[in-house]
Amino acid sequence: MVDAFLASGQNYFDTAWTYMDGESDSVQSRKCLEVAEEFGKKVIVMEPVKGGMLANVPEEASEILAQVEDNLSDFVPLSKAEDMALKKAARVILDKTAIPCTGCSYCVSGCPQRVWIPKYFKLYNEYAAKPDDKWKVQPEYKKMTEGRGAAKDCIGCGACESVCPQHLPIIEHLKKVSEALD
Ligand code: SF4
Ligand code: SF4
Structure with missing residues (x-):
């Protein structure tokens, strides 16, 4: 994903950014954001709840996330402990989800076999x-x-x-x- 972003030559980077995408080996949002910052690219963030997937996480992940206080009101940066808790929760969710599909359905209309x-x-x-x-x-x-x-x-x-x-x-x-x- 990082390679694709660099090769695209775009002057912006649009990403599905959630704490889960940051840890995903395929989406690589964290690495891409670091590259975007390094090259001074603008960033467009989408899918903050990953198509609703993060509204219903495994119990083990919920317990970890209880350590992260809601900071939407003042947007203070995460503490190191909160950042680590998010990474841990992301790993749990990724490990417990066999196929991390968000159900967005972008893939459906172009399928010649009409595979759902x-x-x-x-x-x-x-x-x-x-x-x-x-x-x-x-x-x-x-x-x-x-x-x-x-x-x-x-x-x-x-x-x-x-x-x-x-x-x-x-x-x-x-x-x-x-x-x-x-
Ligand atoms: S619905 Fe299709 S395009 Fe969307 S995440 Fe799942 S597999 Fe990917
Ligand atoms: S035929 Fe298979 S590879 Fe082609 S679009 Fe449908 S699901 Fe994807």
Whole structure:
């Protein structure tokens, strides 16, 4: 991501910036911000709650986040302890989410196979969190795929990956979905 930003030659950097994106190996927001600062680029910040994903975090992450006081009213910089707590919470969320898709659906309209990518990823995350619930998840998946491409129908064209703001390896993830649910 840093390389793509530098190669683009843009005079601004638009990023999905949350404490989670900062720690993500694919989004690399923290590294990109450092580069933007170094080169004096303007920054446009988007998706502050990651498509709603950060409104409902795992309990373990919630407990860590309780250490970070709301500072929206005065925008004081985070203390070192708060910054460390955010990084730790981000790691927990990333570790506990099999596929960190935000459900933005940018990838859907360009898919020639009409694969319902975010829906399948959401369902797969439920399955990955509780594999014993496969009996519940699989019929739901079958229903979702009626009249659309299933995960197994992906032809690997890459149209979806080129527009995913999270830079997810969608094709690889769909293979996992297919192995589990097709
Ligand atoms: S790579 Fe697969 S899921 Fe992505 S747009 Fe192409 S066919 Fe659809
Ligand atoms: S574009 Fe990426 S983050 Fe958005 S729904 Fe598709 S896979 Fe998920």
